[in-house]
Amino acid sequence: METRKIPGTDLNLSVIAFGSFASGNGWAPSERKSAIEAIRASYQLGVTTFDTAPIYGLGDTETILGEALSCFPRDKVQILTKFGLRWIYAKGKLFRTVVDWQGRNVDIYRYAGKESVIEECENSLRRLQTDYIDLYQLHWPDETTPFEETFEAVDRLVQQGKVRYVGVSNVSPEQMDQIRELFPFVSLQMPYNMIDRTIEKDVVDYCIDNKKAILAYRPLEAGLLSGKVHPDDVYPKNDMRNVNPHFTPENIKKTNVFLEELKPLASEKKVTLAQLALRWTADRPGITAILAGAQNSAQAIENAKAANIRLSKKDMDYMNSALLKLHL
Known part of the structure; x- marks a missing residue:
């Protein structure tokens, strides 16, 4: 598995990382089993980087990841988690309301007060069955708490050895400027894929210029880039795809037309459309790792094998030319 180093650290991330986003909690036994198998299958194929957050599954996803990784040497994996989204306290600013199992x-708040951050870290360490977190990331900025207070708490956690390095997520270049005056964060996590290239406007150049790693989440745009989504698909009430503009019937049709153009290249490479989309994202400027989710071991294996694909300049030019025709 190809690895890439986060600048200024000794963290070498697998280029295909495991993203453990889950929209709800109350996993059925069969789902927990599949999730654990997916995580362990990823590791067996060289994935060493595992990203999660307390809000995924309202704590349950961290617990599953901790159980899945407990049989592997701790120094052979990088555990990434986050802080700053709370559902226990009605503090900060309301982020969104989700429906639990x-x-x-359940109301989710953006809140990163000092004591809350410290409490979140302790909870994550317990659920993850570890005594340190390799990369601790601010999940979303909290407008009600000064960055000074938030990163004072983070600094304490680093001094205590509970956190090795610190990252941020879903913040602007202006906010990164404010944060780096207070604390030497090393990475930014943002959505990025073939049909969501927003960060190319200013974020990518900022991170390259300031030597910050970019961890790309949603590299398959919630499965849309797999070619297996249809305009008449129906999703559960609480599914985020219901409010994702890329999942309107019209945009699904447009995306599928684009993916048809990629099928000859995928066939030539003997890979799936999803693997081709993952490798394209991994090969874009500034990207350190991509966070690919999997619900079962088959998906995890498919994702991990995307690291073995080699795309030439001609291949990338062909894909980018097809993208220019896509207007969403």
């Missing part, structure tokens, strides 16, 4: 509405 019992059908109850």
Whole structure:
């Protein structure tokens, strides 16, 4: 597995990292089993970087990741998690309301007060069955708490050895300027894929110029770039795809037309469309690792094998030319 180093650290991330986003909690036994198998299958194929967050599954996803990784040497994996989204306290700013596995509405708040950050870290360490976090990331900025207070707490965690390095997520270049005056963060996590290239406007250049790693999440745009999504697909009530503009019937049709153009290249490389999309993202300027999710071991294996694909300049030019025709 290809690895890439986060500048200024000794963290070498697998270029294909495991992203453990989950939209709800209350995993059924079969789902937990599949999730654990997916994580372990990823490791067996060289994936060493695993990204999660307390909000995924309302704590349950961290617990699953901790269980899955407990049988591997701790120094052979990088555990990445986040802080700053709370559902226990009604503090900060309301982020969104989700429906839990019992059908109850749960309000999620952006909140990164000092004591809250410290408490979140302790909870994550317990759920993940570890005594340190390799990369601890601010999940979303909290407008109600000064960055000074948030990163004072983070600094304490680093001094205590509970956190090795610190990253940020979903922040602007202006906010990164404010944060780096306070604390030497090393990475930024943002959505990035073939049909969501927003960060190319200013974020990519900022990170390259300031030697910050970029961890790309949603590299398959919630599965849309797999070629397996249809305009008449129906999703559960709480599924984020219901409010994702890329998932309107019209945009699904347009994306599928684009993916048809990639099929000859995928066939030539003997890979799937999803693998081709993952490798394209990994090969874009400034990208250190891509966070690919998997619900079962088959998907995990497919994702991990995308690291073995080699795309020439001619291949990339062909894909980019096809993208120019896509207007979403």
